[in-house]
Amino acid sequence: MANNDKGRVFGHIPGTTVGQIFKDRAALAKAGIHKPNQAGISGSGKEGADSIVLSGGYEDDEDRGDEIIYTGAGGQDPGTKKQNADQTLDGKNLALARSHLEGYPVRVSRSLKHKDPKSTEKGYEYSGLYKVDDYWQEKGRSGFYVWRYRLIACDEQPIQVAPNEPSNGYTEARRVQTTVQRIVRDTKIAKHVKLLHNYQCQVCGTSLETSAGLYAEAAHIKPLGQPHNGPDVESNILCLCPNHHVLFDNGGFTIDDELKLIGIEGELKTVKKHKIEKKFIQYHREHYQVRS
Secondary structure, X not given: OEEOOOOOEEOOOOOOOOOOEEOOHHHHHHOOOOOOOOOOEEEEOOOEEEEEEEOOOOOOOEEOOOEEEEEXXXXXXXXXOOEOOOXXXXXXXXXXXXXXXXXXXXXXXXXXXXXOOOOOOOOEEEEEEEEEEEEEEEEOOOOOEEEEEEEEEOOOOOOOOOOOOOEOOEEOOOOOOOOOOOOOOOHHHHHHHXXXXXXXXXXXXXXXXXXXXXXXXXXXXXXXXXXXXXXXXXHHEEEEOHHHHXXXXXXXXXXXXXXXXXXXXXXXXXXXXXXXXXXXXXXXXXXXXXXX
16 A cells, blocks of 8 residues: 555555445545545546546446456536547546556446446445556547556455444445456567567667666567457567657557657667568557547
8 A cells, every 4th residue: 555645545445345335435435445426537647546436437348357448537428428529648547547657556446337247236346456557549439539448456455354243334345356367478479579679679779788688678569468459479569678668558659650650759670570560550559649
């Protein structure tokens, strides 16, 4: 658990239990799980997001239990709640992106209104800590761009024995067991790409010399795993320094079909034996290029 200067808590709230049921949003807020009475995201663009609530408010949400594809806020008609405009990466949406960059855990609660078999049958259920594994934008079901966040359940969850008597507006907790599936990358393929570039960043040309030898990172252009399902092949991998890897993964820059950089100056450095497929850079551009 960590606090920022203004008292926002990132992590588990002492005295609460995974699987704990709260009768309403007021009880959830009183316990410190999720402070806002209406907003689905608690946080700010400067500090990060500390919690979210799944309440069925966005049609593009996907709940797979230990993996959640969460839709950002905004772009809805206040009356019909239908998506009628593109979402922007600011405010609460930026807060979740910030938590991804900082590695902050996010508390997740599921509401009765969240129409999913994993949801509680009454009130709000605290589902534990998740990490924001990735974020990107894409056209949602209504045809407008929405920001999406992939949240993965943390390995260690604070599961406790609940008190015998209910208190603070919640009922007895139940135990939950979580299983996290991880993508295993083919390190031989990644290493070969780095060798082809002599461990030099394809953006800045930097080659990092450490006490153990040269160092670079393999960046997948179309990310591995759901929902992107990019392949672990050489044509979907870039050799980047850590700085440009972080920028690339988080929309700091992307690449056009002629391999010129968008967002920063320059063009991608290439070698003949390493071919990059356009369909992968087109996917990255579609999902990670910030639209004004």
